[in-house]
Amino acid sequence: MPVVIESVSRKSPASMRLTILGSGTGVPSLQRNAPGYLLQPTNGSYFLVDCGSATLRQLEQVGVPYHRLDAVLITHTHADHIGDLMALIHALRYFPVDGSLRTKPLYLLGPPGFIDFCQRVILSVTGRPTHFELHILEAMASQVVCGVVVDSTATVHSDHFHSVAWRIHADGKRVVLSGDCDDDPGLIQLAEQADLLVLECSTLASGKIRGHLSADLCGRIAQQAGVKQLVLSHLYPIDGPDELRLSECQRYYQGAVTLATDYEVFEI
Ligand SMILES: [Zn+2]
Numbered sequence: 001m002p003v004v005i006e007s008v009s010r011k012s013p014a015s016m017r018l019t020i021l022g023s024g025t026g027v028p029s030l031q032r033n034a035p036g037y038l039l040q041p042t043n044g045s046y047f048l049v050d051c052g053s054a055t056l057r058q059l060e061q062v063g064v065p066y067h068r069l070d071a072v073l074i075t076h077t078h079a080d081h082i083g084d085l086m087a088l089i090h091a092l093r094y095f096p097v098d099g100s101l102r103t104k105p106l107y108l109l110g111p112p113g114f115i116d117f118c119q120r121v122i123l124s125v126t127g128r129p130t131h132f133e134l135h136i137l138e139a140m141a142s143q144v145v146c147g148v149v150v151d152s153t154a155t156v157h158s159d160h161f162h163s164v165a166w167r168i169h170a171d172g173k174r175v176v177l178s179g180d181c182d183d184d185p186g187l188i189q190l191a192e193q194a195d196l197l198v199l200e201c202s203t204l205a206s207g208k209i210r211g212h213l214s215a216d217l218c219g220r221i222a223q224q225a226g227v228k229q230l231v232l233s234h235l236y237p238i239d240g241p242d243e244l245r246l247s248e249c250q251r252y253y254q255g256a257v258t259l260a261t262d263y264e265v266f267e268i
């Protein structure tokens with residue numbers, strides 16, 4: 001039986017809601033799906049941030065079918081963050097819901113180079129949908145999508161292509177999702193005073209990888225940005241329990257910090 005979380009499936013939440021669909025990475029895992037985050041502002045729109053493999057199935061698990069999505073924000077085009085993007089367009093293009101094909105527009109946003117990527121990699125396989133408008137946009141410092149202000153900043157991650165962190169303003173609240181990144185003043189600025197910050201936390205300090213954050217750095221960034229709540233996600237398997245990350249992070253950040261788990265819901 002699928003785990004359907006009723007509180008997630010309610011159409012209009014009382015406050016902005018974040019659901020963790022995938023707290024993992026590109027490492028296949030039964031505990032942590034590849035990256036995916038569902039954001040529901042109270043205006044009734046559905047935002048997905050990153051779309052790793054099996055994200056469409058995770059959406060089914062939380063009672064929000066793929067066809068409800070209004071906007072998909074991609075942080076970067078590493079496979080663990082876009083694995084189900086082609087499957088999403090394919091499903092929207094071919095499979096009717098309640099007897100009819102989708103007509104509402106879909107917004108896809110990504111870092112610089114994303115329009116070309118979608119044309120070469122996604123639409124070359126799926127074809128371009130004809131029964132709904134597909135808007136493919138590249139990140140700007142600030143833009144309005146489905147009535148919601150979406151800001152971004154470039155992050156430091158890969159030598160080969162661009163990456164961004166996203167900030168969503170809705171209902172008087174600010175949620176920031178870092179995507180994969182390293183320590184960088186631009187990220188701290190974007191996250192300043194955020195109500196909730198989701199940081200990638202790939203490793204402990206002892207296992208720090210270039211282009212990714214370790215738990216100590218997550219704590220420093222959250223402290224410097226003065227965020228109200230911190231969620232550690234994008235958790236690579238480490239040598240020891242995942243909870244080791246918390247104590248390392250809490251040496252620098254004394255606010256509320258959570259180690260993300262799949263299907264976890266945050267009311268913001
Ligand atoms: Zn990743």
Ligand SMILES: [Zn+2]
Pocket residue numbers: 076078157180
């Ligand atoms: Zn990456």
